Amino acid sequence: MTGEQNIADLNPNVVADELDALQAPKNAGRGVSCVRVIIMYLRQGNIKSAIAVRRIEGDKTRAYPDIETYLNKTFGCRTHGEINCQGWLCK
Numbered sequence: 554m555t556g557e558q559n560i561a562d563l564n565p566n567v568v569a570d571e572l573d574a575l576q577a578p579k580n581a582g583r584g585v586s587c588v589r590v591i592i593m594y595l596r597q598g599n600i601k602s603a604i605a606v607r608r609i610e611g612d613k614t615r616a617y618p619d620i621e622t623y624l625n626k627t628f629g630c631r632t633h634g635e636i637n638c639q640g641w642l643c644k
């Protein structure tokens with residue numbers, strides 16, 4: 554254990570609200586659809602599906618540095634799901 558916070562230890566509703574606040578103003582107020590899918594799963598308590606979407610759609614969230622930073626500290630890196638991953642692709 555690294556002692557870092559992880560999505561499994563966080564309140565999914567809080568993560569959903571914080572992600573919602575980040576994505577809502579993007580694209581002239583239209584938001585980011587793949588992030589809204591993650592939020593939907595979090596609010597359903599379906600953490601596995603939220604993590605899967607984060608992995609699959611990571612190339613889209615990377616366009617939004619604040620969202621990507623938030624996802625990295627809650628879900629971990631796209632490739633390994635590690636918080637503070639030191640993999641050369643993940644820094």
Ligand SMILES: [Zn+2]
Nearest residue numbers: 630633638643
């Ligand atoms: Zn990684």
